[in-house]
Amino acid sequence: MDEEEERHLRALLVSLERVAALSEFTSGAKTPAPWNVQPGSELAFDDAQTHPHRVSHAAWTAATVAVDHLMALRATLVREESAERASAVLHTHAQASLVRGVIENASRAMWLLGPDERLVRVQRRLALQVKEVKDSTKLHSRFKTQPARSEEARLAEVQRLALAAGAPSDTLKRFLTAPQYTKIVEEGGAYSKLGGQLILTFWSACSSLAHGDINGTFGLLRHEIVSQDDETALARVTGNFSMLRYTTQAGIHLIDQALALYTQRTVGP
Secondary structure: OOHHHHHHHHHHHHHOOHHHHHHHHHHOOOOOOOOOOOOOOHHHHHHHHHOOOOHHHHHHHHHHHHHHHHHHHHHHHEEEOOOOOEEEOOOOOHHHHHHHHHHHHHHHHHHHHOOOOHHHHHHHHHHHHHHHHHHHHHHHHHHOOOOOOOHHHHHHHHHHHHHHHOOOHHHHHHHOOOOOHHHHHHHHHOOOOOOHHHHHHHHHHHHHHHOOOHHHHHHHOEEEEEEEOOOOEEEEEEOOHHHHHHHHHHHHHHHHHHHHHHHHHHOOO
16 A cells, blocks of 8 residues: 555544444434424424424434444444554445445435425425335335235325425426435535535445446556456456545535534424
8 A cells, every 4th residue: 555545544544533423423322312303493394294204204314324334334444453453454346335325325314404495305205205105015016015005095195295285286296206316416415515516426436336337446446457468458456545535524524414404403493
């Protein structure tokens, strides 16, 4: 490892020192029930319009899942051999999958919490619920089992909530259509100081490695041509601490902002 990579590793390890504090906060270990929504707060009104599919539940879950991915990343990276000594283990692709989970879930929390208009926050939560219902139906179908409630009944419940919240009846289907994750990540990232385009770029880079794409493998990782003939080359691929550092720092930034926004929207009058 050269000096530049060592510098990136050290910066990454400093950033990951935030993991313990984030884990303690989201688990309620040090701040009692930080997920509680105060009466009269913005999220309290959001939750009243979406119950039982509360905006606060979905946003808090997304933030805690992001923290869970971050904890897993640190566990795969840092091997603590003693109180004074530790080593780092760099994976070529798998750690990018974990960072992708951090960015994706933290962005989803921001996407839910970011809009100032209540109807938009309600719309996004209910649109995600429609997607959950349809995905649940597909999963039950694959396992040849029956859900406790039919898809029709569950969707009708979501539609009633949407109409009661002020959704236009003539465009209800579009109102309740959730976007692809590329849009959720970009729009959620737009509420952060880093901006949607940069967050989407980091997420896309991690996705490329998570899928094992050739363009990501050779474009984002270090590689060395070991042997070559007229048509093919044998390459040795190694990880890249700079890539892991910047994407992880972006993920931590999103988590911090998502939790801050959650806290802001849970405060009562």
